[in-house]
Amino acid sequence: MSLSESTKAKLKIAKERHGVSPELLARVKETNRIHRAILEAVATEAKSVPDIAAATSLPSEVVFWNVNALRKYNKLVDVKKSGDFWLYQKK
Amino acid sequence: MKAHTLVIGAGIAGLQAALDLAEQGRQVVLVEKNPSIGGRMISLSKVYPTLDCASCITTPRMASVAHHPLIHTLTYTEVLGVAKNEDGTFRAHLRKKPRYIEEDKCIGCKRCEEVCPVYIRDDFEHQLGAKKAISIPFTNAIPQFPVLEPQSCTWCGACANACPVDCIDFTQESRDLFVEVDAVLLATGFQLTPIDAKAQYGGGKLRNVISSLQGERLLAPHGPYGRVLRPSDGKVPDSIAFVQCAGSRDASLGVPYCSRVCCMYAIKQAMLLSGSLPTADITIYYMDIRAFGKGYEAFYQNAKAMGINFVKAKVGRIREIEDGNLALRIERQEGTAQPEEAQHDLVILSLGLTPQWNPGQLAWEVKTASDGFVATPGAPLDPAATTQDGVFACGTATGPKDIVDSIMEAGNAATEVGKRLEIRAPMVPGGAS
Ligand SMILES: Cc1cc2nc3c(=O)[nH]c(=O)nc-3n(C[C@H](O)[C@H](O)[C@H](O)COP(=O)(O)OP(=O)(O)OC[C@H]3O[C@@H](n4cnc5c(N)ncnc54)[C@H](O)[C@@H]3O)c2cc1C
Numbered sequence: 001m002s003l004s005e006s007t008k009a010k011l012k013i014a015k016e017r018h019g020v021s022p023e024l025l026a027r028v029k030e031t032n033r034i035h036r037a038i039l040e041a042v043a044t045e046a047k048s049v050p051d052i053a054a055a056t057s058l059p060s061e062v063v064f065w066n067v068n069a070l071r072k073y074n075k076l077v078d079v080k081k082s083g084d085f086w087l088y089q090k091k
Numbered sequence: 092m093k094a095h096t097l098v099i100g101a102g103i104a105g106l107q108a109a110l111d112l113a114e115q116g117r118q119v120v121l122v123e124k125n126p127s128i129g130g131r132m133i134s135l136s137k138v139y140p141t142l143d144c145a146s147c148i149t150t151p152r153m154a155s156v157a158h159h160p161l162i163h164t165l166t167y168t169e170v171l172g173v174a175k176n177e178d179g180t181f182r183a184h185l186r187k188k189p190r191y192i193e194e195d196k197c198i199g200c201k202r203c204e205e206v207c208p209v210y211i212r213d214d215f216e217h218q219l220g221a222k223k224a225i226s227i228p229f230t231n232a233i234p235q236f237p238v239l240e241p242q243s244c245t246w247c248g249a250c251a252n253a254c255p256v257d258c259i260d261f262t263q264e265s266r267d268l269f270v271e272v273d274a275v276l277l278a279t280g281f282q283l284t285p286i287d288a289k290a291q292y293g294g295g296k297l298r299n300v301i302s303s304l305q306g307e308r309l310l311a312p313h314g315p316y317g318r319v320l321r322p323s324d325g326k327v328p329d330s331i332a333f334v335q336c337a338g339s340r341d342a343s344l345g346v347p348y349c350s351r352v353c354c355m356y357a358i359k360q361a362m363l364l365s366g367s368l369p370t371a372d373i374t375i376y377y378m379d380i381r382a383f384g385k386g387y388e389a390f391y392q393n394a395k396a397m398g399i400n401f402v403k404a405k406v407g408r409i410r411e412i413e414d415g416n417l418a419l420r421i422e423r424q425e426g427t428a429q430p431e432e433a434q435h436d437l438v439i440l441s442l443g444l445t446p447q448w449n450p451g452q453l454a455w456e457v458k459t460a461s462d463g464f465v466a467t468p469g470a471p472l473d474p475a476a477t478t479q480d481g482v483f484a485c486g487t488a489t490g491p492k493d494i495v496d497s498i499m500e501a502g503n504a505a506t507e508v509g510k511r512l513e514i515r516a517p518m519v520p521g522g523a524s
Contacts, residue, residue: 014261069221
């Protein structure tokens with residue numbers, strides 16, 4: 001389905017009214033990059049946050065926040081506990 | 092719009108007062124600045140001293156309010172001003188903020204949220220979890236409408252494309268409303284002292300130092316991680332510490348008073364943690380334990396019997412050591428006074444309660460007390476009356492208190508409002524006035 005002409009016109013007005021900051025666009029791009037890296041790291045094997053951090057070279061707190069974002073929106077699941085950590089895998 | 096009473100704030104106190112007034116046959120306009128009703132209580136895990144599930148108690152009250160024919164609920168609405176008319180009635184100027192959706196069309200299906208590409212920090216989870224730039228505030232929010240945050244939106248149109256009922260309105264604007272009422276009831280609640288107010292505790296900087304409301308979310312069934320884990324790396328914490336009076340009883344913070352609920356909520360969280368993590372060591376560093384309500388002392392003694400470690404000590408400083416673990420410099424208040432260092436995986440700061448809103452900023456004579464909460468000069472005999480005739484207050488708007496006391500005060504305030512209404516707008520047989 002594509003947007004109706006009136007919705008397109010409203011979107012244009014909203015964009016002009018509120019603007020889109022370059023920082024926001026950069027943040028969205030960066031989040032997409034992080035999500036791709038995390039999902040790739042857990043595509044075939046369930047991993048803990050420290051292991052995903054090591055595989056992606058991302059700070060563990062960034063990995064953990066994004067792992068939970070992806071979990072909330074059904075892109076990955078926690079499968080089992082291993083030692084002090086849960087293991088996450090792509091859905 | 093006309094009504095008998097304007098209730099400002101839809102936390103447990105405002106909800107209860109609105110319901111009680113409506114049960115008296117009075118028309119209520121209930122204004123809430125957040126997108127959902129429920130206040131702080133709907134975000135708590137379980138409640139002391141009964142350990143009942145907070146949302147199981149709050150949600151039915153929220154639903155009763157939302158469906159009551161005499162209560163008109165306005166969420167995501169700000170109070171811009173309240174003026175007293177010459178005849179003693181009040182005129183309130185309200186502003187309904189745009190959600191960027193048409194509420195009469197939206198079916199709360201969440202399709203917009205699913206497809207939105209922008210992930211942002213979730214205020215409801217106190218930044219621990221994620222949400223989208225357009226999202227329903229939380230699972231059991233009432234109403235179940237999404238809110239689009241324009242500052243985080245890239246205006247890609249994905250939400251509109253996915254919406255099955257064509258309810259996204261990107262050009263929606265705020266709408267001003269005016270309400271005429273006979274009485275106003277303030278139930279505007281509390282907020283926590285800022286987590287970074289005591290720099291020596293590292294709140295806001297150290298990754299595993301969290302606030303007590305974040306602690307509630309960790310323990311909540313639909314919390315940000317789905318279980319108790321620490322923010323720096325998702326480790327299951329094995330040693331957890333609570334630092335009491337981390338934002339109260341401290342004149343340097345401007346909060347010299349006791350916040351009344353922190354001892355009990357820390358004991359509650361400690362008990363719940365020990366239930367979720369049976370092998371974890373849990374320590375509460377405290378100045379003194381104030382367990383003053385019915386059943387509270389027994390609750391405290393139960394926690395001790397469960398193995399929660401109560402240490403009478405002042406915490407001087409917290410610093411991060413290897414792997415995100417934390418070293419606490421403590422000074423015991425009993426036995427040796429030599430400073431010691433204790434290590435923990437996760438620290439929860441029991442922050443203090445301060446008022447959420449100062450009604451004095453509206454051009455009317457509602458004064459606040461020296462602690463900033465709404466002044467109720469007649470308390471304790473008349474705890475609902477403020478310094479302005481016809482304006483009443485209840486719950487934590489007037490000072491720190493727990494849920495039981497907030498509900499009790501709400502009931503009392505509804506009775507006091509009812510007495511005023513009986514004089515100004517007497518009920519006629521059949522219910523109308
Ligand atoms: C960590 C923690 C745990 C706790 N656990 C327990 C427990 O287990 N048991 C217990 O008994 N108590 C507990 N408490 C205390 C409990 O949370 C409060 O007693 C209760 O939530 C107070 O309800 P309230 O309605 O007064 O305020 P709130 O819940 O703060 O509600 C106030 C409402 O007013 C709205 N508002 C504010 N200003 C405006 C405005 N200008 N216009 C419109 N709306 C406005 C707010 O958005 C909010 O929804 C806990 C407190 C904390 C901090």
